[in-house]
Amino acid sequence: MQFMLLFSRQGKLRLQKWYVPLSDKEKKKITRELVQTVLARKPKMCCFLEWRDLKIVYKRYASLYFCCAIEDQDNELITLEIIHRYVELLDKYFGSVCELDIIFNFEKAYFILDEFLLGGEAQETSKKNVLKAIEQADLLQEASVCLHAGFPPSVLSESFLCSLDIAGVFRRVKLD
Amino acid sequence: MPAVSKGDGMRGLAVFISDIRNCKSKEAEVKRINKELANIRSKFKGDKSLDGYSKRKYVCKLLFIFLLGHDIDFGHMEAVNLLSSNKYTEKQIGYLFISVLVNSNSDLIRLINNAIKNDLSSRYPVFMKLALHCIANVGSREMAEAFVQEIPRILVAGDTMDSVKQSAALCLLRLHRTSPDLVTMGELTSRVVHLLNDQHLGVVTAATSLIIAMAQKNPEELKVSIPLAVGRLGRIVIPAASDLQDYAYYFVPAPWLSVKLLRLLQCYPPPEDDSVRSRLAECLESILNKAQEPPKSKKVQHSNAKYAVLFEAISLIIHYDSDPGLLVRACNQLGQFLQHRETNLRYLALESMCTLASSEFSHEAVKTHIETVISALKTERDVSVRQRAVDLLYAMCDRSNAKQIVAELLDYLETADYSIREEIVLKVAVIAEKYAVDYAWYVDTILNLIRIAGDHVSEEVWYRVIQIVISREEVQGYAAKTVFEALQAPACHENLVKVGGYILGEFGNLIAGDPRSSPLVQFNLLHSKFHLCSVPTRALLLSTYIKFINLFPEIKVTIQDVLRSSSQIRNSDVELQQRAVEYLRLSCVANTDVLATVLEEMPPFLERESSILSKLKKRKGPGLLPEQEDSPKDKNTGVNGTVESASLSPLSADLLGLSSTSSQSSSSSAPRGSLLVDIFADNQSPVPEAAAAPVATENFSKFVCKNSGVLFENQMLQIGLKSEFRQNLGRLHVFYGNKTSMQFLDFSPSVVCHDVNVHAKSVDPVVNGGAQLQQMFNIECISDFQEAPSLNIQFRYGGTLQNIGFKLPVTLNKFFQPTEMSSQEFFQRWKQLSIPQQEVQKIFKAKNPMDMDVTKAKIAGFGVALLDQVDPNPSNFVGAGIIHTKTTQVGCLMRLEPNTQAQMYRLTLRTSRDSVSQQLCELLSDQF
Numbered sequence A: 001m002q003f004m005l006l007f008s009r010q011g012k013l014r015l016q017k018w019y020v021p022l023s024d025k026e027k028k029k030i031t032r033e034l035v036q037t038v039l040a041r042k043p044k045m046c047c048f049l050e051w052r053d054l055k056i057v058y059k060r061y062a063s064l065y066f067c068c069a070i071e072d073q074d075n076e077l078i079t080l081e082i083i084h085r086y087v088e089l090l091d092k093y094f095g096s097v098c099e100l101d102i103i104f105n106f107e108k109a110y111f112i113l114d115e116f117l118l119g120g121e122a123q124e125t126s127k128k129n130v131l132k133a134i135e136q137a138d139l140l141q142e143a144s145v146c147l148h149a150g151f152p153p154s155v156l157s158e159s160f161l162c163s164l165d166i167a168g169v170f171r172r173v174k175l176d
Numbered sequence B: 001m002p003a004v005s006k007g008d009g010m011r012g013l014a015v016f017i018s019d020i021r022n023c024k025s026k027e028a029e030v031k032r033i034n035k036e037l038a039n040i041r042s043k044f045k046g047d048k049s050l051d052g053y054s055k056r057k058y059v060c061k062l063l064f065i066f067l068l069g070h071d072i073d074f075g076h077m078e079a080v081n082l083l084s085s086n087k088y089t090e091k092q093i094g095y096l097f098i099s100v101l102v103n104s105n106s107d108l109i110r111l112i113n114n115a116i117k118n119d120l121s122s123r124y125p126v127f128m129k130l131a132l133h134c135i136a137n138v139g140s141r142e143m144a145e146a147f148v149q150e151i152p153r154i155l156v157a158g159d160t161m162d163s164v165k166q167s168a169a170l171c172l173l174r175l176h177r178t179s180p181d182l183v184t185m186g187e188l189t190s191r192v193v194h195l196l197n198d199q200h201l202g203v204v205t206a207a208t209s210l211i212i213a214m215a216q217k218n219p220e221e222l223k224v225s226i227p228l229a230v231g232r233l234g235r236i237v238i239p240a241a242s243d244l245q246d247y248a249y250y251f252v253p254a255p256w257l258s259v260k261l262l263r264l265l266q267c268y269p270p271p272e273d274d275s276v277r278s279r280l281a282e283c284l285e286s287i288l289n290k291a292q293e294p295p296k297s298k299k300v301q302h303s304n305a306k307y308a309v310l311f312e313a314i315s316l317i318i319h320y321d322s323d324p325g326l327l328v329r330a331c332n333q334l335g336q337f338l339q340h341r342e343t344n345l346r347y348l349a350l351e352s353m354c355t356l357a358s359s360e361f362s363h364e365a366v367k368t369h370i371e372t373v374i375s376a377l378k379t380e381r382d383v384s385v386r387q388r389a390v391d392l393l394y395a396m397c398d399r400s401n402a403k404q405i406v407a408e409l410l411d412y413l414e415t416a417d418y419s420i421r422e423e424i425v426l427k428v429a430v431i432a433e434k435y436a437v438d439y440a441w442y443v444d445t446i447l448n449l450i451r452i453a454g455d456h457v458s459e460e461v462w463y464r465v466i467q468i469v470i471s472r473e474e475v476q477g478y479a480a481k482t483v484f485e486a487l488q489a490p491a492c493h494e495n496l497v498k499v500g501g502y503i504l505g506e507f508g509n510l511i512a513g514d515p516r517s518s519p520l521v522q523f524n525l526l527h528s529k530f531h532l533c534s535v536p537t538r539a540l541l542l543s544t545y546i547k548f549i550n551l552f553p554e555i556k557v558t559i560q561d562v563l564r565s566s567s568q569i570r571n572s573d574v575e576l577q578q579r580a581v582e583y584l585r586l587s588c589v590a591n592t593d594v595l596a597t598v599l600e601e602m603p604p605f606l607e608r609e610s611s612i613l614s615k616l617k618k619r620k621g622p623g624l625l626p627e628q629e630d631s632p633k634d635k636n637t638g639v640n641g642t643v644e645s646a647s648l649s650p651l652s653a654d655l656l657g658l659s660s661t662s663s664q665s666s667s668s669s670a671p672r673g674s675l676l677v678d679i680f681a682d683n684q685s686p687v688p689e690a691a692a693a694p695v696a697t698e699n700f701s702k703f704v705c706k707n708s709g710v711l712f713e714n715q716m717l718q719i720g721l722k723s724e725f726r727q728n729l730g731r732l733h734v735f736y737g738n739k740t741s742m743q744f745l746d747f748s749p750s751v752v753c754h755d756v757n758v759h760a761k762s763v764d765p766v767v768n769g770g771a772q773l774q775q776m777f778n779i780e781c782i783s784d785f786q787e788a789p790s791l792n793i794q795f796r797y798g799g800t801l802q803n804i805g806f807k808l809p810v811t812l813n814k815f816f817q818p819t820e821m822s823s824q825e826f827f828q829r830w831k832q833l834s835i836p837q838q839e840v841q842k843i844f845k846a847k848n849p850m851d852m853d854v855t856k857a858k859i860a861g862f863g864v865a866l867l868d869q870v871d872p873n874p875s876n877f878v879g880a881g882i883i884h885t886k887t888t889q890v891g892c893l894m895r896l897e898p899n900t901q902a903q904m905y906r907l908t909l910r911t912s913r914d915s916v917s918q919q920l921c922e923l924l925s926d927q928f
Helices: A024-039 A076-094 A099-104 A106-117 A126-148 A160-165 B011-022 B026-044 B053-069 B076-084 B089-100 B106-120 B124-137 B140-146 B150-156 B162-178 B186-197 B201-217 B226-239 B255-265 B274-292 B298-321 B323-335 B342-356 B363-367 B370-379 B382-396 B402-413 B416-433 B439-457 B459-471 B473-487 B494-511 B519-530 B535-551 B553-564 B574-591 B591-600 B611-619 B640-650 B671-681 B700-704 B823-832 B853-864 B916-923
Strands: A003-008 A015-018 A048-051 A054-061 A066-068 B710-713 B717-726 B729-738 B744-752 B754-759 B773-781 B790-797 B800-807 B815-816 B840-844 B877-882 B890-898 B904-911
Touching: A003 A024, A003 B150, A003 B201, A003 B823, A015 A106, A015 B053, A024 A048, A024 A054, A024 A066, A024 B459, A048 B342, A054 A076, A066 A076, A066 A160, A066 B026, A066 B744, A076 A099, A076 B106, A076 B298, A076 B370, A099 B011, A106 A126, A106 B053, A106 B106, A106 B140, A126 B089, A126 B124, A160 B026, A160 B815, B011 B026, B011 B053, B026 B710, B053 B076, B053 B089, B076 B106, B089 B519, B106 B124, B106 B140, B124 B140, B124 B150, B140 B162, B140 B773, B150 B162, B150 B186, B150 B201, B150 B459, B162 B186, B162 B201, B186 B201, B186 B226, B201 B226, B201 B800, B226 B255, B226 B459, B226 B700, B255 B298, B274 B298, B274 B323, B274 B823, B298 B323, B298 B363, B298 B553, B323 B342, B342 B363, B342 B382, B342 B754, B342 B877, B363 B382, B370 B382, B370 B402, B382 B402, B382 B416, B402 B416, B416 B459, B439 B459, B439 B494, B439 B535, B459 B494, B459 B611, B473 B494, B473 B519, B494 B519, B519 B553, B519 B729, B535 B574, B535 B815, B553 B574, B574 B591, B700 B710, B710 B800, B729 B744, B729 B790, B744 B773, B790 B853, B823 B890, B840 B916, B853 B877, B853 B916, B890 B916, B904 B916
Parallel strands: none
Antiparallel strands: A003 A015, A003 A066, A048 A054, A054 A066, B710 B717, B717 B729, B729 B773, B744 B790, B754 B773, B790 B800, B815 B877, B840 B904, B877 B890, B890 B904
């Protein structure tokens, strides 16, 4: 896999992961082009398309598009399921994930992705094992956060996040 | 997991993010960000040292700002501080920042590498993993240099945790991709490969990706992975009820790993070991069988994962291209998918079938789905699926269905999406040319292309139709008539005006007899379009007009008036003005003879590969082209003799060399046809019927530069030859084919020779009707020679004694051994051979079209090594070799200088022996 992009229906980039070295300028150009291309497609169209010399595999979950660029010899269907597994992981971790979780906890989204995919290839495909690794890390965090910040983590609850969401864009990612 | 346990609440960060989200405009957002940047900068610069939490919060804010698309040029140092901390949370954010915002600041890199080094040797696996993730995310050369020794050891060490091994494997993969020269496993290779047997499926999954990359780089060394991969695959896909626990995905056992293992196997040819091969066959059968079983779940994830493995298995089957049974099964399976309700599967089936179409075993099976594919073209709602359908139609096209496919594509072109029109045009043009049986159809097709999608017809396409019309006499009249009719349309595309102008300028005379298309009518028709056209087209039309003056003297005055009009002769465009002035002057001063010479009909074009094909290849990888016709292993070609054998060569993909009517065509294209057969007959098996060239006499000189083909043929007998030479020894296999239905009796070939030793194996004196007899000759070259051995054959056919004699193609150059040498060496030796007798030079006229690739092939076939970049002039050919005879060895240097303008060659040979120079020059100069 060469890169993975998450963006909203409004075209806002929510997460980007590049597995090939590219300049920032190129990354922006690719993102712009691709977001446009994918958003222009209709719902029932197929999830694959050719783009430059790459194959794009994308899927929409609620208001979020998950979009991967793979090489010619790579397998489209299994990439589609990579996306799905990542969504499952986010869902399990955040407890019914929505776009806002990813916005406010973008660093978590990156950490989970790193546990699942590394260098563009599946590192650990077992859902249980990935979540176990993240949980472990969180336990380490809990300890240090409470020590350093001086307030309990429960302050940052889901309802707190909702109260911050003035724009009202609060959609859950649907798993089908 | 409840949301509350998400760990670190960084309230400041959440507030900042929500502020940004509330910004009503881009300006407000930028303002808020600038405010925050100033704040962070002052915090970082402030003399009060920040605690870890604040540093983490600010670094996170910077990261967020960067991910919004703003530039960040500070904070790296703070991030490095964080990742050097021994608190996990700080480390994690520090690494994340560095992974996303890599900076090539060398001091920084040193610090980062130091921290990574510490973490790699940490006793906490979580720290090791963070470090490995960072290396894998950054993947820079500096990191590769620093850690390429360390990581393989972590990967194979017995006490490394499984999850760390997984990170280490993929970290190495990333470094392998970015700095392949640095990553060498050395003696650890075998232990890495044996990770395929690891108990932990996660480790196997990660390691397989690495092993694939290693196998692509060092196939030989990684060969041991084949049986391991097959074994592993078998344990996943074959058991009826395998329990892989977490590694089953929607009831599909380890789909990711299965796909990767199948990918790994695609780095290799089919396994040589019988037991491995049959085990793999079982796996593939099992995967194909499972596709037919009822689904274990209605979820799309189940079928996607199942079919992901299936498609990868089909890729492997296509890659092997050796088992017709599996190929046809694969094709049938894909055929079912063509009508599946899932768009994704239809798309993939079309894509996969394109590659199946290029296999000789499944090409026919693919063709049976033509109707489905055509209906996909008409009914699919997604343009990317329709695009795949176009590709597949192109891939499955051959002589039998070309007309239908072209008709369908033309039909589709009328409504096709603009984004794919040009490609369809190119494809239709290539198919129409490649499989044209009659040229009228070809001309009609191209004119249709221009009519339907004129804007998308690139120059290559209309250049090509003109080249072909000019080179094929039989279609010229038809073409003139057709373009004339097409030009009658009130609004026709400018490309049509170009084609029409050019063709009428050349061949308008062929239809001028008809009063409806008299010279004046033709001229007025073209001129009525003139003012609507762009400058280049007008320039072309002006040339057509001057050609008309030559073709039709009766309308000279009319045309001169047009040329003289101020809109032409004073045109503001320099090119048009110059043409008008010059053509007018030419028509006034030149007499008819001069005009006829200057404006003579264009000679046939000498060109090999269709420029359209090369354009299409440029647009798409070569994989999408229907190669099956070009591949030398195609065995279905014998029937049409020369025609098909010519079409075997990729060079003859154009019509010029590929016509069943080549004998009637214009004189200059006739020798081309046979020339193609000559050069590429080497691809053919020597069995005579495979190369049933229409040779009625002996072909001695053709065999100077090649070693197999048809040597002799008449109504009764066909003699094929295959020969091989090594140093001063040679072996000839001669095949005598009885073309009659009666026996040849007392069949006795005998060899006469003076200069070389020939030992003939004895043969059976009877050759049955329709049968073939093979004879072997051993040859030894004693010293350099001129006269080739001759073969006399006597036999009785129906009571009469037949006598046939001809020379065996054993020539001095057969005993060449090619010698590679540098430019310096070559010229040094060239100077050493400076005695006048040692050099023989000959200047001669080209008998065949002067084509660089053909010449190269001939020189290589002659036996010398073709030396590139020796001659300062790149169009010259320079070669070197050693002639081996029993008594001596003779070094030879040669140089061939083509002069395409004069259609002449100069050939120079220098060898240490004058008779050799003489003889080689004679032999080679006869070849061009």
